[in-house]
Amino acid sequence: MDVDKKEYDSEGMEHFAKKVEFLDNPEKRGDIPPEQLLRMVPLDKKDNILDLGAGTGYITIPAARMVEGLVYALDIDAKMLDYVHTKAKKENITNIKTMKGSINNIPLLTHSVDIALASIVLHEVKDLSASLNEMKRVLKSGGYFVCVEFEKKEKDPDNHPRISSSLMEQEIKKVGFRVIQQLQPTDDLYIIIAKK
DSSP states (O other): OOOOGGGSOHHHHHHHHHHHHHHHOTTTTTSOOHHHHHHTSOOOTTOOEEEETOTTTTTHHHHHHHOSSOEEEEESOHHHHHHHHHHHHHTTOOOEEEEEOBTTBOOSOTTOEEEEEEESOGGGOSOHHHHHHHHHHHEEEEEEEEEEEEOOOSSOTTOOOOOOHHHHHHHHHHTTOEEEEEEOSSSSEEEEEEEO
16 A cells, blocks of 8 residues: 555554455445446446545456446545555556545536446435436436445444435436436345436
8 A cells, every 4th residue: 555654643544444444345335246236337348437436446446457448436535546546556457547526526527437336425425416416417428327325224223324225216317317227136235227
């Protein structure tokens, strides 16, 4: 990890290491390997992909191996983006571009990506409608939006913030996407694939 150690004290580095471990935990991701998730998406070799809330590159790295286009890793945490950059460099992956930014203000041109992928991140946004509109803005006409989230349960022992699949589908349609597929690969996880 090439994270500048001078910037962080030992407590900061320990916190960062715990965050990486948490984000890379398959259980946190719903036990779906990123390659399996990406095979569910209508990918083309030339596609440009936007990974929203990229974190450790859990999806960014495998996506970059599957396409020749650019894979944009968007995250608000600069340390995470450094981590993704270092990981890609180690694996000689050259088609990843890291970007610091938020989901409701994506630093990309309008109509610049073929696929926008939000995996286990939308439950954290303050204004879901604004974020979905921003994703729609950066997608090319006919582009795909892929949403992966944990289903909202009546009794969540950990009291995590969740968005039900029915509400998510409703919000996705409200901003003008056409939902083409809804999958439930596990009891807890849902995937919605929508087209612009």
